[in-house]
Amino acid sequence: MTTLFLSPMIMLFLLGYAVNTDVKHITMAVLDDDKSSESRKFIRKFTASEYFIYSSYLISEKEIDELLDKGKVDLFLRIPRGFSRRIKSGKDTSVQLILEGTDSNRAAVIMSYVNQITGDFSLDYFKDRIKLLILSRGASDMRMKETIGIQERFLFNPELASRNFFLPGVVGLLISLVTIMLTSMAVVKEKESGTIEQIIVSPLRPIEYIAGKTLPFVIIAFIDICLVTFVGILWFQVPFNGSFIFLLFSGLIYILSTLAIGLFLSTISRTQQQAMLSTFIYFMPSMLFSGFVFPIYAMPEIIQAITYLNPLRYFIVILRGIFLKGVGITVLWPQLIMLLVLGISLFTLSVRRFARRME
C-alpha cells in the first residue's frame, strides 16, 4: 500500500515544492557612490518590485567579492559618482552590474528584469524632462507623444508559474515509475522465489500470465493518476481545463508502453535489485529527453531524434495540453497516435521476448 499510493504522494509534494524555476527573491547589494536623490530613486525602482530584496548597502567595493563568493547576493549594483549630474545634463550615463552567473537561467532572467527597470527609469526621466521643457516654453496644452507600450497577456499560464508547467508532467513521471518498476519487480520476484517455474510447467499460456501480472498495475496507475491530479488541483492550485475522461484515456494508452518496458526489463533482470536499477537506468534518460524539464528544441539534433522514440515525450505534451490549454483529441491526436504505435510495438516485442523465455 505504501509503495503504491503513499510514495507517489510524497514524490508529488517534493516535486510540487522543489521544482520551481520562478525567479523571485533576488538579493541585491548596492554601492552608491553618487548618494543623490536620483540614485536613490533608481534603487527604489528595484526594491519596490516584489522580485528584488535589498540586502546590503556597501561602503567599499572590496566587500562585494566576499558576498558573491558566499552566494549571499545575486546581484551587485554600483552607481558611479556623477550619476545624477550626468542625467540631469542629458548625457549618457551607465551603472555597473555584477551578476552571480552560476545558474545561467536565473542570471538571464535577472538581467531581463534589470533591463526592464532601467528602461522604465530612463523613460520616466525623459518624460519628466520633456514635460518640463514643454511647460517652460509655455505650451501647457500641448499633448505629449507617448511611446509604444506593450500590452502583454500570457495565455494558458497567466502568472507564468513554473509549477503549473511542471506538475502536469509529474503525473507522467509518477505513472511511468510506478508501472515500470512494479511490473518488472513483480515478475522478477517470481523468478527469485521460483514460483515462475511452477507456472511455466503449467498449461497457463504466457499471455494469460502477462495479463495477470499487468492488469493490477493498470488499475493502480489509474488510481495514482486520479490522486496526483486531485492533489495537484486542490493543493497546488494547478489549473485543469481539459477533460478528465480524456486524461484517463490517454493515460491508458501511455501505460501500454510503460508496462511493455516493465516486462522487457523483467526479462533482462534476475534479481529485484537488478529490476529496480534497470528501471532507473531507463527512467532517468526518459525523463530528461521528454521535455519535462529541459526543452527538446534546445537539445542537439541527434538527441532530438531519439526523443521521438520516447513515449513520455508525447504524454507530457498531452498532459500539459489537458491541464493548461484544455484541449482534447482534436488537437492532441498526433501524440495519441504516436503513443499508440509505440505502445503496441513495444508491447508486442516484450510479450514475444517474454513468451520465448517462458517456453
Place this chain on the structure above:
Amino acid sequence: MEYSVEVQNLSKHFGDFKAVDDISFSVKKGEIFGFLGPNGAGKSTTIRMLCGILLPTGGNGKVLNYDIRREQEKIKNIIGYMSQKFSLYDDLTVMENLEFFGSIYGLEGNKLRKRIEYIIGMAEIDARKDTIVKILPGGLKQRLALGAAVLHDPPILFLDEPTSGVDPIMRRNFWEVIYTFSKLGKTIFVTTHYMDEAEHCDRMALIIAGRIIAMDSPANLKAVLPYGVYSLHVPDFIKVFDYVSSMEYVEEAAIFGNTIHILCEEKFPLKKELGRDLKAKGISQYHINKILPTLEDVFVTYARKMGV
C-alpha cells in the same frame, strides 16, 4: 509393455557445454524411476526437457506418447512437476495456493473442492489450511508442493530433487506419500543425489557429466558389481587409509563414517592378504568383513571407471 516416458539419444548443449549428452531410456507405466547423480550431472536439464520447458538440442522423447518437441502444451496438462526449489506463493495461505494452482489447471467448483480436500488429507495439513505458506515448516511445505503438483491428478509426476534440504524423518514421510501415488498407478520420475533415496526406486539410472553410465534396479546394480566389497575397522583409520589405498590389490578404497570400504578382485583373498600387510605395519587391532556393496560403492566404482 506400456511406457510413460521414452527417450532416444536425447542431448542438450549450452554452447560448448554438453549438459545432457546422448542419453536413451524408458520408464514403464506405474514405475518409480530414479535419476541419481551429482549436482550438474544433467538431471534437472533432462527433466526440464521432458516437461516441455526446454527444447532438446538433439534426439527425441515422448511423454505419454506426446512428443516433447512439438506437443509441449499437451504434456503440460498431464504432468505434475515439483522442483528442488520450493515454488508455491509464500505470501498466500495453503488454501489460496491450492485454489490458485487448481484454477490454472482448469479445475473449478465441486471438483476443485474435492481435490483440495483430498490433497489436504494426504499432506496432513488440515490444521494449517489458513496459514501463510511462508511460515510453514520445511517438511510441510514440501508435502504441500507435492500436493499442488498432483492437484489435477496427473498420470505422471516429475520430481526434481524434491527432498533437498529436508530432514531425514520428513524425507521418509515424503517417500511414503510417493509410494501411495505409485500404488495408484502413477508413474514417478525422480532425481536425487541422495544414495539412500535412490534405494526407494524401482529402477534407476546413474548419470554423470550428462551421460547415463548404468541403469537397472538398485538390487541388480549392486549384484553385478564385479568386485568383492569389504569393510575394515581400525582405530586409527585415517592414517591406515593411505596405506591401504597404496596396496596393489586394492582397486578402490573409500572412507564411510569410521570404516574403510575396500573393493578388490572378486576372487581375491583380501582378509588373508590385508591381514598380513596390516600386521607387517604393526597394526594388530582390526576387523575385516565381507559386506554387500551399497549404492555408493556402485556409484563410486562407475564414476572412477568414467575417469571422474
